[in-house]
Amino acid sequence: MEKGIKFHSIYYRYFIFILMFALSTFYVIAYHEVGNDMVEVGFGKFKISMSPYQYAYRGFVILIVISIFLHFASWKFSVGKSGIYIKKINITVPWEDIDAVSHIWINEAAGLGFPKSLYNRKSLVIYRKDMKPICIYNISLLSIFLIKLMRPQVRSNILMASMATLFNMLLNAVLLYGGLFKHYDIKSIGMLSAFIVAYAIKALIVPLVLTARQNAIHGKIIFHDGIPKRDRTKAIII
Secondary structure (H helix, E strand, O other): OOOOEEEEOOOHHHHHHHHHHHHHHHHHHHHHHHOOOOEEEEEOOEEEEEOHHHHHHHHHHHHHHHHHHHHOOOEEEEEOOOEEEEOOOOEEEEHHHEEEEEEEEEEOOEEOOEEOOOOEEEEEEEEEOOOOOEEEOOOOOHHHHHHHHHOOOOEOOHHHHHHHHHHHHHHHHHHHHHHHHOOOOOOOHHHHHHHHHHHHHHHHHHHHHHHHHHHHHHOOOOOOOEOOOOOOOOOEEO
16 A cells, blocks of 8 residues: 555544534523523532533533544545555555546435435545446545546546535534524524525435436436435445
8 A cells, every 4th residue: 555645534523513513502592591600510429610601612622622533533545646545445446447536425314215314424436447436435525626636637526516515514604603603592483494494405405416416427326325225325335
């Protein structure tokens, strides 16, 4: 294996975001109840007394530190001068064998052709010439940018994938920012409805658009997981 830039699983980000959202929700509720007064939280004989703001920012710092450690816990593949090395199956896919790459979202629970889960695996698909594609789950969009930098002639869906990722990041950022700095009203039906619609588009519509476009180009290869049957994608799954 030659030296290359390694890419790690980003699966942990899903749980980190859920914890951040829970923390910001706790902050909003506590802020509306007591303002910036002290709130005491007890765990048996151990008790903590801080303001809602202190709980929030200290909790976020802890989650960010945990994210840094989890990011470097294990890596899945690396991109080098000769091609893409995949650790799990111990092979290097030469650049000459790569026809195209795509970054798509694969829903982990679908039925009747529609995604049903809020979690989508951000996946890199390597389309090989005259060979079965390779699908690597839970990979950052940055991987496709590096591949295009190393091998500009490789076809990709970099524009569509970037738009999807930007939408995801903006939506998550607005949700957390609204809680931490705007103290949104959790009883507002209009605001709640807007977030539900936006997240429905992100979780259910965007994955369909991304996979449908790539299947139209490369053939019907990418499929969302079925509720009774997982890993339906017709590729080597990593």
